Amino acid sequence: MSDNVYSGHYVVNGNMLQFFSLPRKVLLLKAPPRPYHHGNLREELLRAAEERLVADGVQDISLRELSRELGVSHTSPRRHFADKQALLDALALRGFERFDDVLARATRQRGQNFKTRLTKLARAYVGFALKHPALLNLMFEAKHRPDAPRELLEASEKAFAHAHATFAEGQAAGEVVPGDPWRLSIVVFSALLGLISISTDGKFKGVSLDHLTGEIIERMILGFHPRP
Numbered sequence: 001m002s003d004n005v006y007s008g009h010y011v012v013n014g015n016m017l018q019f020f021s022l023p024r025k026v027l028l029l030k031a032p033p034r035p036y037h038h039g040n041l042r043e044e045l046l047r048a049a050e051e052r053l054v055a056d057g058v059q060d061i062s063l064r065e066l067s068r069e070l071g072v073s074h075t076s077p078r079r080h081f082a083d084k085q086a087l088l089d090a091l092a093l094r095g096f097e098r099f100d101d102v103l104a105r106a107t108r109q110r111g112q113n114f115k116t117r118l119t120k121l122a123r124a125y126v127g128f129a130l131k132h133p134a135l136l137n138l139m140f141e142a143k144h145r146p147d148a149p150r151e152l153l154e155a156s157e158k159a160f161a162h163a164h165a166t167f168a169e170g171q172a173a174g175e176v177v178p179g180d181p182w183r184l185s186i187v188v189f190s191a192l193l194g195l196i197s198i199s200t201d202g203k204f205k206g207v208s209l210d211h212l213t214g215e216i217i218e219r220m221i222l223g224f225h226p227r228p
Contacts, residue, residue, distance in 0.1 A: 008079075017182055023163070032198075035146060041070070041072060041076060041077070041079070041080060042080040042081075043075055044070050045063075045066055045070070045080065045081065045087065046087075046090060046091055046094060048066050048069055049061050049087055049088075049091050050091060050135065052065075052066070053091070053134050053135065053138060054134050054135075057134070058088065058134075058138060061084060061087070061088070062084065063077045063078070063081065063082075063083070063084055063087065075190070082096035088117070088138060088142065089142055089149050089152055091135070092135075092138050092139045092141075092142035092143070092152055093139060093142075093149070093151060093152045093155050095132070095135045095136070095138065095139040095210060096139055096143075096152065096155035096156050096158075097155055097159075098128075098132075099128055099136075099159045100155065100158050100159035100162075102124050102125075102126065102127070102128050103121060103159055103160075104162060104164075105122055105124070105160040106120040106121050106123070106124035106162075107121050107124075107162045107165070107166055113173075113175065114166070114169070114170035114173065114175040114176055114221070115218070115221050117169075117170075118165050118167075118170070118188070118217055118221070119213070119214055119217045119218075121162060121163060121166055122188060122192055122213050122216070122217050123210055123213050123214070125189070125192055126192055126195070126196060126209050126210065126213050127210070129192075129193075129196050130196070130199075130202050130209065139156070142182060143156045160185070163181075163185035163188065163189065164181045164182055164185055165181075166185075166195070167184045167185055167220070168181045170224070174226060175224075175226070176224050176225070177224055177225070177226050177227070178226075182222065187204050187220070188217070188220060191216055191220065192213065192216070195209060195212060195213070195216065196209065
């Protein structure tokens with residue numbers, strides 16, 4: 001028998017049969033890795049969850065449905081999130097981290113007066129709220145839960161600390177009345193939330209919220225200014 005031909009025997013229904021086989025070159029094709037093995041399933045779940053949040057609301061977010069959408073087994077997400085609430089908390093945490101970055105960029109330039117810095121902060125806040133309304137609602141709901149994770153609360157405090165710092169620096173410069181900077185910042189955020197809630201498509205009675213935000217801050221500055 002040629003060295004390039006392989007032979008052997010096997011039994012079928014009690015009959016011994018001989019077979020011959022020519023060697024063949026086998027090509028092994030490496031299949032693309034599934035998302036989990038690439039190490040990106042957690043990020044993909046958060047991305048898909050936010051898309052579902054924006055499109056359909058928090059009630060339609062399901063780990064099983066997200067698994068089907070991403071093409072992984074329905075148990076794979078539980079390697080990263082124990083349940084739906086854990087996923088939502090992680091999404092809220094990610095939201096606060098992005099929120100923190102937006103406010104940090106608005107207030108990072110030092111040497112500006114209090115009015116300028118507060119106006120930039122307020123416009124950054126309103127801009128984020130208009131761009132990510134569903135995410136912002138989820139963030140606030142998550143942080144107010146009695147069992148909210150500590151890291152989520154810390155991320156929230158870090159983001160809002162930019163307002164605290166802005167008021168504290170304004171007080172140090174003699175531009176703001178004495179008082180708890182946290183409480184003073186609440187006055188601003190409450191007014192901005194009210195403005196956002198009565199707006200439609202980023203406007204109120206045809207006037208952009210960006211413009212109205214500047215007007216609101218200008219009037220609030222009068223109340224924050226130290227009395228003679």
